[in-house]
Amino acid sequence: MSYTYKYPKPSVTVDCVVFGLDDAQKLKVLLIQRGIAPYQNKWALPGGFIGLDESIATAAARELKEETGIDKVFLEQLYTFGEVDRDPRDRIITVAYYALINIGEYVVKARTDAKNAKWFSVEELPPLAFDHDRIFSVAKERLKGKLRYQPIGFELLPSKFTLTQLQRLYETVLEQKLDKRNFRSKILKMKLLVDLEEMQAGVSHRPAKLYQFDKKRYQELEQKEFNFEI
Amino acid sequence: MSYTYKYPKPSVTVDCVVFGLDDAQKLKVLLIQRGIAPYQNKWALPGGFIGLDESIATAAARELKEETGIDKVFLEQLYTFGEVDRDPRDRIITVAYYALINIGEYVVKARTDAKNAKWFSVEELPPLAFDHDRIFSVAKERLKGKLRYQPIGFELLPSKFTLTQLQRLYETVLEQKLDKRNFRSKILKMKLLVDLEEMQAGVSHRPAKLYQFDKKRYQELEQKEFNFEI
DNA sequence: ATTTCTTAGTGTATTTTTTACACTTTATAG
Protein backbone atom coordinates (compact mmCIF):
# COMPACT_ATOMS: atom_id res chain seq x y z
CA MET A 1 0.00 0.00 0.00
CA SER A 2 1.34 3.35 -0.98
CA TYR A 3 1.00 5.92 1.78
CA THR A 4 2.71 9.00 0.58
CA TYR A 5 -0.01 11.57 1.17
CA LYS A 6 0.56 13.45 -2.00
CA TYR A 7 -2.70 12.40 -3.64
CA PRO A 8 -5.62 14.77 -4.10
CA LYS A 9 -8.56 13.41 -2.18
CA PRO A 10 -12.14 12.73 -3.16
CA SER A 11 -14.95 13.93 -0.93
CA VAL A 12 -16.75 11.22 0.98
CA THR A 13 -20.41 11.32 1.90
CA VAL A 14 -22.94 8.98 3.46
CA ASP A 15 -26.46 8.59 2.13
CA CYS A 16 -29.27 6.69 3.80
CA VAL A 17 -32.09 4.76 2.21
CA VAL A 18 -34.73 4.84 4.92
CA PHE A 19 -37.50 2.28 4.59
CA GLY A 20 -40.78 2.37 6.47
CA LEU A 21 -44.20 0.74 6.27
CA ASP A 22 -47.31 2.83 6.28
CA ASP A 23 -50.68 1.92 7.82
CA ALA A 24 -51.72 0.07 4.71
CA GLN A 25 -48.50 -2.01 4.85
CA LYS A 26 -47.11 -0.24 1.81
CA LEU A 27 -43.35 0.10 1.62
CA LYS A 28 -42.15 3.69 1.77
CA VAL A 29 -38.87 5.54 1.45
CA LEU A 30 -38.00 8.78 3.12
CA LEU A 31 -36.67 11.48 0.81
CA ILE A 32 -35.61 15.03 1.37
CA GLN A 33 -36.05 17.89 -1.02
CA ARG A 34 -32.78 19.59 -1.78
CA GLY A 35 -32.61 23.24 -0.78
CA ILE A 36 -29.50 24.04 -2.78
CA ALA A 37 -27.96 23.43 -6.19
CA PRO A 38 -27.16 21.17 -7.89
CA TYR A 39 -30.46 19.40 -8.25
CA GLN A 40 -32.14 22.15 -6.26
CA ASN A 41 -35.72 21.22 -5.38
CA LYS A 42 -35.12 17.65 -6.51
CA TRP A 43 -35.80 14.81 -4.12
CA ALA A 44 -32.78 12.96 -2.78
CA LEU A 45 -31.67 10.49 -0.17
CA PRO A 46 -30.77 12.08 3.15
CA GLY A 47 -27.02 12.22 3.69
CA GLY A 48 -23.98 14.40 3.94
CA PHE A 49 -20.26 14.64 4.46
CA ILE A 50 -18.31 12.43 6.80
CA GLY A 51 -16.42 14.31 9.49
CA LEU A 52 -12.78 13.43 10.10
CA ASP A 53 -13.52 12.66 13.72
CA GLU A 54 -16.41 10.24 13.24
CA SER A 55 -16.73 6.76 11.79
CA ILE A 56 -18.83 6.22 8.69
CA ALA A 57 -21.61 4.55 10.66
CA THR A 58 -21.65 7.45 13.10
CA ALA A 59 -21.84 9.91 10.23
CA ALA A 60 -24.78 8.03 8.73
CA ALA A 61 -26.65 8.07 12.03
CA ARG A 62 -25.84 11.73 12.59
CA GLU A 63 -26.96 12.83 9.13
CA LEU A 64 -30.15 10.87 9.47
CA LYS A 65 -30.89 12.55 12.74
CA GLU A 66 -29.97 16.03 11.51
CA GLU A 67 -31.96 15.84 8.33
CA THR A 68 -35.01 13.92 9.41
CA GLY A 69 -35.02 13.67 13.20
CA ILE A 70 -34.77 9.89 13.06
CA ASP A 71 -32.61 8.34 15.72
CA LYS A 72 -31.61 4.94 17.06
CA VAL A 73 -32.76 2.69 14.28
CA PHE A 74 -31.57 -0.33 12.38
CA LEU A 75 -28.85 1.08 10.13
CA GLU A 76 -26.58 -1.11 8.05
CA GLN A 77 -23.99 -0.45 5.38
CA LEU A 78 -25.29 -1.11 1.88
CA TYR A 79 -22.61 -0.42 -0.72
CA THR A 80 -20.09 2.22 -1.69
CA PHE A 81 -20.64 4.12 -4.90
CA GLY A 82 -17.59 5.59 -6.50
CA GLU A 83 -18.06 6.27 -10.19
CA VAL A 84 -16.13 9.27 -11.34
CA ASP A 85 -19.03 11.37 -12.59
CA ARG A 86 -21.54 10.94 -9.78
CA ASP A 87 -21.55 14.62 -8.89
CA PRO A 88 -21.24 17.37 -11.48
CA ARG A 89 -18.97 19.50 -9.32
CA ASP A 90 -16.45 17.30 -7.65
CA ARG A 91 -15.33 13.71 -7.23
CA ILE A 92 -17.59 12.25 -4.57
CA ILE A 93 -17.54 8.78 -3.10
CA THR A 94 -20.68 7.81 -1.25
CA VAL A 95 -21.00 5.12 1.35
CA ALA A 96 -24.68 4.20 1.32
CA TYR A 97 -26.57 2.83 4.30
CA TYR A 98 -30.08 1.55 4.62
CA ALA A 99 -32.31 2.02 7.61
CA LEU A 100 -35.49 0.26 8.69
CA ILE A 101 -37.89 2.18 10.86
CA ASN A 102 -41.32 1.94 12.28
CA ILE A 103 -43.02 4.95 10.72
CA GLY A 104 -45.47 5.37 13.57
CA GLU A 105 -42.70 6.18 16.03
CA TYR A 106 -41.45 9.22 14.22
CA VAL A 107 -42.76 12.48 12.90
CA VAL A 108 -40.15 13.30 10.31
CA LYS A 109 -39.04 16.87 9.99
CA ALA A 110 -36.89 18.59 7.45
CA ARG A 111 -33.88 20.21 9.03
CA THR A 112 -30.51 21.79 8.13
CA ASP A 113 -30.31 22.42 4.38
CA ALA A 114 -33.18 20.16 3.41
CA LYS A 115 -36.30 22.06 2.45
CA ASN A 116 -38.65 19.24 3.11
CA ALA A 117 -38.77 15.58 4.12
CA LYS A 118 -41.46 13.20 2.92
CA TRP A 119 -42.33 9.53 2.66
CA PHE A 120 -42.80 8.16 -0.84
CA SER A 121 -44.23 4.86 -1.90
CA VAL A 122 -41.44 2.75 -3.43
CA GLU A 123 -43.62 2.16 -6.46
CA GLU A 124 -43.99 5.80 -7.33
CA LEU A 125 -40.77 7.57 -6.60
CA PRO A 126 -40.08 10.92 -8.20
CA PRO A 127 -36.86 11.23 -10.25
CA LEU A 128 -34.03 11.51 -7.75
CA ALA A 129 -30.94 13.70 -7.62
CA PHE A 130 -27.49 12.34 -8.55
CA ASP A 131 -27.40 8.56 -8.91
CA HIS A 132 -29.79 8.10 -6.03
CA ASP A 133 -32.16 6.04 -8.17
CA ARG A 134 -29.46 3.47 -8.47
CA ILE A 135 -28.62 3.54 -4.76
CA PHE A 136 -32.28 3.12 -3.96
CA SER A 137 -32.64 0.15 -6.25
CA VAL A 138 -29.61 -1.58 -4.76
CA ALA A 139 -31.13 -0.98 -1.33
CA LYS A 140 -34.47 -2.44 -2.34
CA GLU A 141 -32.81 -5.58 -3.64
CA ARG A 142 -30.73 -5.89 -0.51
CA LEU A 143 -33.77 -5.56 1.72
CA LYS A 144 -35.56 -8.22 -0.29
CA GLY A 145 -32.60 -10.55 -0.20
CA LYS A 146 -31.89 -10.10 3.45
CA LEU A 147 -35.47 -10.49 4.59
CA ARG A 148 -35.48 -14.03 3.23
CA TYR A 149 -32.89 -15.31 5.62
CA GLN A 150 -32.69 -12.86 8.48
CA PRO A 151 -35.47 -11.65 10.75
CA ILE A 152 -35.04 -7.95 10.10
CA GLY A 153 -38.66 -7.28 9.15
CA PHE A 154 -39.57 -6.60 12.74
CA GLU A 155 -37.65 -3.35 12.54
CA LEU A 156 -40.35 -2.04 10.22
CA LEU A 157 -43.22 -2.86 12.57
CA PRO A 158 -44.35 -1.44 15.88
CA SER A 159 -43.01 -3.48 18.78
CA LYS A 160 -46.40 -5.19 19.20
CA PHE A 161 -47.82 -6.62 16.01
CA THR A 162 -50.14 -9.28 14.66
CA LEU A 163 -49.14 -12.23 12.52
CA THR A 164 -51.18 -10.83 9.67
CA GLN A 165 -49.23 -7.58 9.81
CA LEU A 166 -46.00 -9.55 9.70
CA GLN A 167 -47.19 -11.62 6.78
CA ARG A 168 -48.25 -8.52 4.83
CA LEU A 169 -44.81 -7.07 5.44
CA TYR A 170 -43.14 -10.14 3.97
CA GLU A 171 -45.54 -10.14 1.05
CA THR A 172 -44.88 -6.48 0.36
CA VAL A 173 -41.11 -6.66 0.48
CA LEU A 174 -40.73 -10.01 -1.25
CA GLU A 175 -43.38 -9.06 -3.80
CA GLN A 176 -45.14 -12.40 -3.56
CA LYS A 177 -48.23 -13.88 -1.90
CA LEU A 178 -47.64 -16.24 1.00
CA ASP A 179 -49.92 -18.93 2.35
CA LYS A 180 -51.38 -17.93 5.71
CA ARG A 181 -51.16 -21.29 7.44
CA ASN A 182 -47.72 -22.13 6.15
CA PHE A 183 -46.39 -18.70 7.03
CA ARG A 184 -47.72 -18.92 10.55
CA SER A 185 -46.43 -22.35 11.35
CA LYS A 186 -43.04 -21.54 9.90
CA ILE A 187 -42.64 -18.31 11.78
CA LEU A 188 -43.90 -19.73 15.07
CA LYS A 189 -41.66 -22.78 14.79
CA MET A 190 -38.64 -20.47 14.93
CA LYS A 191 -39.64 -19.46 18.46
CA LEU A 192 -38.67 -15.87 17.87
CA LEU A 193 -42.06 -14.43 18.73
CA VAL A 194 -43.41 -13.86 22.20
CA ASP A 195 -47.15 -14.26 22.50
CA LEU A 196 -48.14 -11.20 24.52
CA GLU A 197 -51.54 -12.70 25.44
CA GLU A 198 -53.00 -9.41 24.48
CA MET A 199 -55.45 -8.55 21.74
CA GLN A 200 -55.42 -6.05 18.96
CA ALA A 201 -57.80 -3.21 19.80
CA GLY A 202 -59.94 -0.85 17.75
CA VAL A 203 -60.80 -3.19 14.90
CA SER A 204 -64.35 -3.96 13.88
CA HIS A 205 -63.83 -7.71 13.47
CA ARG A 206 -62.26 -10.54 15.36
CA PRO A 207 -59.13 -9.07 16.97
CA ALA A 208 -55.80 -10.78 16.47
CA LYS A 209 -53.27 -11.78 19.10
CA LEU A 210 -50.33 -9.45 19.55
CA TYR A 211 -46.76 -10.71 19.38
CA GLN A 212 -43.38 -9.25 20.08
CA PHE A 213 -40.01 -10.10 18.52
CA ASP A 214 -37.70 -11.87 20.95
CA LYS A 215 -34.40 -10.14 20.24
CA LYS A 216 -32.51 -11.86 23.00
CA ARG A 217 -33.41 -15.30 21.74
CA TYR A 218 -32.52 -14.25 18.22
CA GLN A 219 -29.04 -13.27 19.30
CA GLU A 220 -28.58 -16.61 21.06
CA LEU A 221 -29.71 -18.57 18.00
CA GLU A 222 -27.61 -16.43 15.68
CA GLN A 223 -24.47 -17.77 17.39
CA LYS A 224 -25.52 -21.32 16.60
CA GLU A 225 -25.97 -20.63 12.89
CA PHE A 226 -29.67 -21.31 13.19
CA ASN A 227 -31.62 -21.02 9.96
CA PHE A 228 -34.10 -18.16 9.74
CA GLU A 229 -35.26 -18.71 6.21
CA ILE A 230 -38.85 -17.89 5.24
CA MET B 1 -27.30 16.82 1.67
CA SER B 2 -24.81 19.47 2.49
CA TYR B 3 -22.49 20.22 -0.41
CA THR B 4 -20.47 23.18 0.63
CA TYR B 5 -16.94 21.90 -0.01
CA LYS B 6 -15.43 23.39 3.07
CA TYR B 7 -14.87 20.08 4.79
CA PRO B 8 -11.43 18.55 5.24
CA LYS B 9 -11.35 15.26 3.41
CA PRO B 10 -10.33 11.79 4.48
CA SER B 11 -8.00 9.75 2.28
CA VAL B 12 -9.65 6.87 0.49
CA THR B 13 -7.91 3.62 -0.36
CA VAL B 14 -8.88 0.26 -1.80
CA ASP B 15 -7.60 -3.01 -0.40
CA CYS B 16 -8.03 -6.44 -1.97
CA VAL B 17 -8.45 -9.76 -0.27
CA VAL B 18 -7.21 -12.16 -2.93
CA PHE B 19 -8.24 -15.78 -2.47
CA GLY B 20 -6.71 -18.72 -4.27
CA LEU B 21 -6.60 -22.50 -3.96
CA ASP B 22 -3.30 -24.35 -3.99
CA ASP B 23 -2.65 -27.79 -5.45
CA ALA B 24 -3.76 -29.46 -2.25
CA GLN B 25 -7.07 -27.55 -2.41
CA LYS B 26 -6.07 -25.41 0.56
CA LEU B 27 -7.47 -21.89 0.67
CA LYS B 28 -4.81 -19.22 0.40
CA VAL B 29 -4.65 -15.43 0.60
CA LEU B 30 -2.20 -13.23 -1.18
CA LEU B 31 -0.36 -10.76 1.04
CA ILE B 32 2.31 -8.23 0.36
CA GLN B 33 5.09 -7.25 2.68
CA ARG B 34 5.17 -3.55 3.33
CA GLY B 35 8.32 -1.78 2.25
CA ILE B 36 7.66 1.43 4.16
CA ALA B 37 6.47 2.64 7.56
CA PRO B 38 4.12 2.38 9.30
CA TYR B 39 4.05 -1.35 9.75
CA GLN B 40 7.23 -1.66 7.73
CA ASN B 41 8.00 -5.31 6.92
CA LYS B 42 4.55 -6.37 8.14
CA TRP B 43 2.30 -8.32 5.84
CA ALA B 44 -0.73 -6.50 4.51
CA LEU B 45 -3.50 -6.72 1.94
CA PRO B 46 -2.54 -5.29 -1.44
CA GLY B 47 -4.15 -1.92 -2.06
CA GLY B 48 -3.59 1.78 -2.45
CA PHE B 49 -5.07 5.19 -3.04
CA ILE B 50 -7.96 5.85 -5.35
CA GLY B 51 -7.21 8.29 -8.12
CA LEU B 52 -9.67 11.12 -8.77
CA ASP B 53 -10.08 10.01 -12.34
CA GLU B 54 -10.91 6.35 -11.75
CA SER B 55 -13.84 4.53 -10.19
CA ILE B 56 -13.31 2.50 -7.03
CA ALA B 57 -13.56 -0.78 -8.90
CA THR B 58 -11.00 0.42 -11.43
CA ALA B 59 -8.68 1.46 -8.64
CA ALA B 60 -8.98 -1.96 -7.03
CA ALA B 61 -8.15 -3.71 -10.30
CA ARG B 62 -5.27 -1.35 -10.97
CA GLU B 63 -3.71 -1.74 -7.53
CA LEU B 64 -4.01 -5.48 -7.75
CA LYS B 65 -2.22 -5.49 -11.04
CA GLU B 66 0.45 -3.05 -9.92
CA GLU B 67 1.26 -4.82 -6.71
CA THR B 68 0.90 -8.44 -7.67
CA GLY B 69 0.63 -8.68 -11.44
CA ILE B 70 -2.85 -10.17 -11.20
CA ASP B 71 -5.25 -9.03 -13.86
CA LYS B 72 -8.77 -9.73 -15.13
CA VAL B 73 -10.18 -11.69 -12.25
CA PHE B 74 -13.39 -11.93 -10.29
CA LEU B 75 -13.34 -8.80 -8.14
CA GLU B 76 -16.27 -7.71 -6.05
CA GLN B 77 -16.82 -5.03 -3.44
CA LEU B 78 -16.76 -6.35 0.10
CA TYR B 79 -17.33 -3.59 2.63
CA THR B 80 -16.10 -0.12 3.48
CA PHE B 81 -14.10 0.35 6.63
CA GLY B 82 -14.17 3.79 8.15
CA GLU B 83 -13.25 3.77 11.81
CA VAL B 84 -11.44 6.92 12.85
CA ASP B 85 -8.22 5.32 14.10
CA ARG B 86 -7.52 2.80 11.35
CA ASP B 87 -4.26 4.42 10.35
CA PRO B 88 -1.91 6.04 12.86
CA ARG B 89 -1.09 8.96 10.60
CA ASP B 90 -4.23 10.16 8.94
CA ARG B 91 -7.93 9.50 8.56
CA ILE B 92 -8.24 6.75 6.01
CA ILE B 93 -11.39 5.19 4.64
CA THR B 94 -10.85 1.88 2.88
CA VAL B 95 -13.16 0.29 0.37
CA ALA B 96 -12.31 -3.40 0.50
CA TYR B 97 -12.71 -5.79 -2.42
CA TYR B 98 -12.25 -9.50 -2.62
CA ALA B 99 -10.88 -11.38 -5.58
CA LEU B 100 -11.01 -15.03 -6.55
CA ILE B 101 -8.26 -16.36 -8.72
CA ASN B 102 -6.93 -19.58 -10.06
CA ILE B 103 -3.46 -19.68 -8.57
CA GLY B 104 -2.01 -21.75 -11.39
CA GLU B 105 -2.61 -18.99 -13.91
CA TYR B 106 -0.42 -16.43 -12.21
CA VAL B 107 3.09 -16.10 -10.96
CA VAL B 108 2.68 -13.32 -8.45
CA LYS B 109 5.37 -10.70 -8.28
CA ALA B 110 5.99 -7.94 -5.82
CA ARG B 111 6.04 -4.56 -7.49
CA THR B 112 5.92 -0.82 -6.68
CA ASP B 113 6.45 -0.25 -2.99
CA ALA B 114 5.75 -3.79 -1.87
CA LYS B 115 8.88 -5.69 -0.91
CA ASN B 116 7.40 -9.07 -1.45
CA ALA B 117 4.18 -10.88 -2.34
CA LYS B 118 3.30 -14.31 -1.04
CA TRP B 119 0.45 -16.75 -0.65
CA PHE B 120 -0.51 -17.67 2.90
CA SER B 121 -2.78 -20.42 4.07
CA VAL B 122 -5.88 -18.83 5.60
CA GLU B 123 -5.38 -20.95 8.69
CA GLU B 124 -1.96 -19.60 9.47
CA LEU B 125 -1.85 -15.94 8.62
CA PRO B 126 0.84 -13.76 10.11
CA PRO B 127 -0.30 -10.70 12.08
CA LEU B 128 -1.39 -8.12 9.54
CA ALA B 129 -0.84 -4.39 9.28
CA PHE B 130 -3.59 -1.90 10.18
CA ASP B 131 -7.01 -3.53 10.66
CA HIS B 132 -6.39 -5.96 7.83
CA ASP B 133 -7.10 -8.94 10.08
CA ARG B 134 -10.62 -7.66 10.41
CA ILE B 135 -10.98 -7.00 6.68
CA PHE B 136 -9.72 -10.49 5.96
CA SER B 137 -12.17 -12.09 8.34
CA VAL B 138 -15.10 -10.20 6.83
CA ALA B 139 -13.94 -11.40 3.41
CA LYS B 140 -13.70 -15.00 4.54
CA GLU B 141 -17.23 -14.91 5.90
CA ARG B 142 -18.50 -13.29 2.73
CA LEU B 143 -16.89 -15.92 0.56
CA LYS B 144 -18.39 -18.65 2.69
CA GLY B 145 -21.82 -17.07 2.61
CA LYS B 146 -21.78 -16.34 -1.08
CA LEU B 147 -20.53 -19.75 -2.14
CA ARG B 148 -23.66 -21.31 -0.68
CA TYR B 149 -26.01 -19.64 -3.10
CA GLN B 150 -23.95 -18.45 -6.01
CA PRO B 151 -21.67 -20.45 -8.27
CA ILE B 152 -18.55 -18.39 -7.73
CA GLY B 153 -16.31 -21.27 -6.73
CA PHE B 154 -15.35 -21.90 -10.33
CA GLU B 155 -13.32 -18.71 -10.25
CA LEU B 156 -10.88 -20.44 -7.93
CA LEU B 157 -10.35 -23.44 -10.19
CA PRO B 158 -8.64 -23.90 -13.53
CA SER B 159 -11.11 -23.72 -16.37
CA LYS B 160 -11.13 -27.51 -16.68
CA PHE B 161 -11.66 -29.32 -13.41
CA THR B 162 -12.98 -32.55 -11.97
CA LEU B 163 -16.02 -32.93 -9.76
CA THR B 164 -13.80 -34.03 -6.91
CA GLN B 165 -11.79 -30.84 -7.17
CA LEU B 166 -14.99 -28.85 -7.08
CA GLN B 167 -16.24 -30.76 -4.08
CA ARG B 168 -12.97 -30.24 -2.19
CA LEU B 169 -13.25 -26.54 -2.90
CA TYR B 170 -16.71 -26.40 -1.39
CA GLU B 171 -15.58 -28.43 1.59
CA THR B 172 -12.61 -26.17 2.15
CA VAL B 173 -14.47 -22.91 1.96
CA LEU B 174 -17.60 -24.04 3.79
CA GLU B 175 -15.53 -25.87 6.37
CA GLN B 176 -17.72 -28.96 6.23
CA LYS B 177 -17.64 -32.43 4.71
CA LEU B 178 -20.05 -33.06 1.84
CA ASP B 179 -21.43 -36.36 0.60
CA LYS B 180 -19.94 -37.31 -2.76
CA ARG B 181 -23.05 -38.69 -4.40
CA ASN B 182 -25.34 -35.96 -3.12
CA PHE B 183 -22.91 -33.25 -4.13
CA ARG B 184 -22.57 -34.62 -7.63
CA SER B 185 -26.22 -35.07 -8.35
CA LYS B 186 -27.02 -31.62 -6.98
CA ILE B 187 -24.35 -29.86 -8.97
CA LEU B 188 -25.11 -31.73 -12.19
CA LYS B 189 -28.84 -31.11 -11.83
CA MET B 190 -28.14 -27.36 -12.11
CA LYS B 191 -26.86 -27.91 -15.66
CA LEU B 192 -24.09 -25.41 -15.20
CA LEU B 193 -21.30 -27.79 -16.03
CA VAL B 194 -20.25 -28.86 -19.48
CA ASP B 195 -18.92 -32.39 -19.71
CA LEU B 196 -15.77 -31.95 -21.80
CA GLU B 197 -15.57 -35.69 -22.61
CA GLU B 198 -11.96 -35.45 -21.73
CA MET B 199 -10.04 -37.12 -18.95
CA GLN B 200 -7.75 -35.89 -16.25
CA ALA B 201 -4.15 -36.75 -17.09
CA GLY B 202 -1.07 -37.53 -15.06
CA VAL B 203 -2.73 -39.28 -12.13
CA SER B 204 -1.82 -42.76 -11.01
CA HIS B 205 -5.36 -44.00 -10.55
CA ARG B 206 -8.60 -43.94 -12.42
CA PRO B 207 -8.73 -40.53 -14.10
CA ALA B 208 -11.77 -38.32 -13.63
CA LYS B 209 -13.84 -36.60 -16.28
CA LEU B 210 -13.13 -32.93 -16.84
CA TYR B 211 -15.86 -30.33 -16.69
CA GLN B 212 -16.12 -26.68 -17.50
CA PHE B 213 -18.37 -24.03 -15.97
CA ASP B 214 -21.05 -22.84 -18.39
CA LYS B 215 -20.97 -19.10 -17.81
CA LYS B 216 -23.42 -18.28 -20.56
CA ARG B 217 -26.05 -20.61 -19.18
CA TYR B 218 -25.45 -19.22 -15.71
CA GLN B 219 -26.18 -15.71 -16.89
CA GLU B 220 -29.39 -16.86 -18.55
CA LEU B 221 -30.57 -18.66 -15.43
CA GLU B 222 -29.59 -15.75 -13.21
CA GLN B 223 -32.22 -13.62 -14.95
CA LYS B 224 -34.90 -16.12 -14.03
CA GLU B 225 -34.03 -16.07 -10.32
CA PHE B 226 -32.94 -19.67 -10.54
CA ASN B 227 -31.74 -21.19 -7.29
CA PHE B 228 -28.06 -22.16 -7.10
CA GLU B 229 -27.96 -23.33 -3.52
CA ILE B 230 -25.59 -26.11 -2.51
C1' DA C 1 -81.40 -9.71 19.86
C1' DT C 2 -80.22 -11.23 15.55
C1' DT C 3 -77.88 -10.93 11.41
C1' DT C 4 -74.02 -9.47 8.68
C1' DC C 5 -69.42 -8.45 7.85
C1' DT C 6 -64.66 -9.04 8.25
C1' DT C 7 -60.56 -10.97 9.64
C1' DA C 8 -58.37 -14.59 12.95
C1' DG C 9 -57.15 -18.96 13.59
C1' DT C 10 -56.31 -23.87 12.73
C1' DG C 11 -54.60 -29.39 10.56
C1' DT C 12 -53.62 -32.78 7.22
C1' DA C 13 -52.47 -35.24 3.09
C1' DT C 14 -49.41 -34.91 -0.92
C1' DT C 15 -45.32 -33.70 -3.15
C1' DT C 16 -40.68 -32.48 -3.18
C1' DT C 17 -36.27 -32.25 -1.31
C1' DT C 18 -32.71 -33.85 1.47
C1' DT C 19 -30.18 -37.18 3.55
C1' DA C 20 -27.68 -41.45 4.45
C1' DC C 21 -25.28 -45.01 2.69
C1' DA C 22 -21.42 -49.09 -0.13
C1' DC C 23 -19.89 -51.32 -3.91
C1' DT C 24 -17.92 -51.66 -8.73
C1' DT C 25 -14.91 -49.58 -12.21
C1' DT C 26 -10.73 -47.91 -14.26
C1' DA C 27 -6.50 -46.29 -14.60
C1' DT C 28 -1.29 -46.34 -13.07
C1' DA C 29 2.66 -48.28 -10.53
C1' DG C 30 5.19 -51.83 -8.87
Added chain:
DNA sequence: CTATAAAGTGTAAAAAATACACTAAGAAAT
Protein backbone atom coordinates in the same frame (compact mmCIF):
# COMPACT_ATOMS: atom_id res chain seq x y z
C1' DC D 1 -0.92 -59.62 -12.91
C1' DT D 2 -1.59 -57.63 -8.56
C1' DA D 3 -2.03 -53.77 -5.62
C1' DT D 4 -3.42 -49.19 -5.01
C1' DA D 5 -6.18 -45.16 -5.32
C1' DA D 6 -9.67 -42.48 -6.60
C1' DA D 7 -13.92 -42.32 -9.89
C1' DG D 8 -18.37 -43.23 -10.55
C1' DT D 9 -23.10 -44.66 -9.53
C1' DG D 10 -28.78 -45.51 -7.26
C1' DT D 11 -32.17 -46.06 -3.82
C1' DA D 12 -34.83 -46.05 0.35
C1' DA D 13 -36.08 -43.25 4.38
C1' DA D 14 -36.73 -38.92 6.56
C1' DA D 15 -37.71 -34.21 6.50
C1' DA D 16 -39.50 -30.15 4.57
C1' DA D 17 -42.52 -27.65 1.63
C1' DT D 18 -46.76 -27.11 -0.36
C1' DA D 19 -51.74 -26.91 -1.25
C1' DC D 20 -55.93 -26.34 0.56
C1' DA D 21 -61.20 -24.68 3.36
C1' DC D 22 -63.76 -24.23 7.16
C1' DT D 23 -64.98 -22.45 12.01
C1' DA D 24 -64.43 -18.63 15.55
C1' DA D 25 -64.77 -14.08 17.35
C1' DG D 26 -65.73 -9.56 17.63
C1' DA D 27 -68.04 -4.97 15.89
C1' DA D 28 -71.55 -2.80 13.30
C1' DA D 29 -75.94 -2.56 11.28
C1' DT D 30 -80.71 -3.70 11.44
